[in-house]
Amino acid sequence: MAAPVELSADVSDVELAGALATAAGELLLSVRADSGLSGRELGDAGDRRSDDFLQDQLAKLRPDDAVLSEESADDLARLNAARVWIVDPVDGTREYGTLDTPAGGRSDWAVHVALWEAGSLVAGAVALPALGVTYSSDSTPVAPETGLAPPRTGRPRVVVSGSRPPEFADAVAAALDAELVPVGSAGAKAMAVVRGEADAYVHGGGQFEWDSAAPVVVAEAKGLWCSRIDGTPLEYNQRDTYLPDLIVCRPELAETIIGAIQA
Ligand SMILES: Nc1ncnc2c1ncn2[C@@H]1O[C@H](COP(=O)(O)O)[C@@H](OP(=O)(O)O)[C@H]1O
Numbered sequence: 001m002a003a004p005v006e007l008s009a010d011v012s013d014v015e016l017a018g019a020l021a022t023a024a025g026e027l028l029l030s031v032r033a034d035s036g037l038s039g040r041e042l043g044d045a046g047d048r049r050s051d052d053f054l055q056d057q058l059a060k061l062r063p064d065d066a067v068l069s070e071e072s073a074d075d076l077a078r079l080n081a082a083r084v085w086i087v088d089p090v091d092g093t094r095e096y097g098t099l100d101t102p103a104g105g106r107s108d109w110a111v112h113v114a115l116w117e118a119g120s121l122v123a124g125a126v127a128l129p130a131l132g133v134t135y136s137s138d139s140t141p142v143a144p145e146t147g148l149a150p151p152r153t154g155r156p157r158v159v160v161s162g163s164r165p166p167e168f169a170d171a172v173a174a175a176l177d178a179e180l181v182p183v184g185s186a187g188a189k190a191m192a193v194v195r196g197e198a199d200a201y202v203h204g205g206g207q208f209e210w211d212s213a214a215p216v217v218v219a220e221a222k223g224l225w226c227s228r229i230d231g232t233p234l235e236y237n238q239r240d241t242y243l244p245d246l247i248v249c250r251p252e253l254a255e256t257i258i259g260a261i262q263a
């Protein structure tokens with residue numbers, strides 16, 4: 001299995017987030033290609049390998065910072081830290097483990113790396129390894145692309161969880177006269193909006209800080225609206241990391257979406 005590339009500490013935080021997410025994604029592709037595993041076993045192996053890599057690299061490259069990861073114990077030292085990396089080593093673990101598709105595997109899974117500092121998310125990146133792209137929280141515009149969802153029919157689109165769509169999904173779709181499109185992974189769904197494949201991502205009913213931190217800091221940098229479903233700000237590095245709902249959408253749709261959910 002290919003050894004991960006050597007990363008340098010001498011780069012900006014946003015560059016480091018992008019390099020870490022991309023390198024972890026390459027590692028995950030090699031685990032997927034070479035391990036002979038599939039399904040839950042592949043998901044577990046990917047989670048472990050990617051988390052080990054990210055923890056090891058962050059300890060070396062940003063030794064003074066704390067880390068909150070889905071796959072490592074949370075010792076709460078982060079609550080007194082000035083800077084906290086919030087990572088999801090594989091978001092969409094179920095989709096990562098799904099190989100029996102015509103393309104030889106699903107592409108709607110992601111690696112999330114975000115940095116929280118003094119109360120806000122300040123940098124981050126979402127890698128979509130199966131598509132060979134990483135989006136960072138810089139202001140580089142993103143050209144419309146397809147690959148996560150089927151070609152557009154012309155109607156607005158709202159992406160939702162394939163396995164746990166929110167109970168308000170139909171109300172949001174009706175308010176926008178939109179179609180609902182199931183896509184796996186919070187990062188892949190938020191990047192579908194960044195990529196122009198969808199107009200909104202709505203979720204409710206359960207999620208954690210690592211599921212949305214990197215997608216949100218990237219989406220905000222690209223000019224999208226991100227909030228809780230009642231319109232209030234998403235807050236990170238809380239003692240309780242449960243952050244059950246969110247909206248990521250084109251800004252002009254936010255009021256209609258929030259209204260439809262609250263109705
Ligand atoms: N109701 C719920 N409770 C807890 N986590 C949830 C959830 N719905 C979605 N998630 C998490 O959010 C991520 C995206 O899910 P989905 O593809 O269904 O939209 C997944 O992260 P992981 O794959 O990192 O576990 C999933 O576990």
Ligand SMILES: [Mg+2]
Binds near residue numbers: 070088091186211
């Ligand atoms: Mg996740």
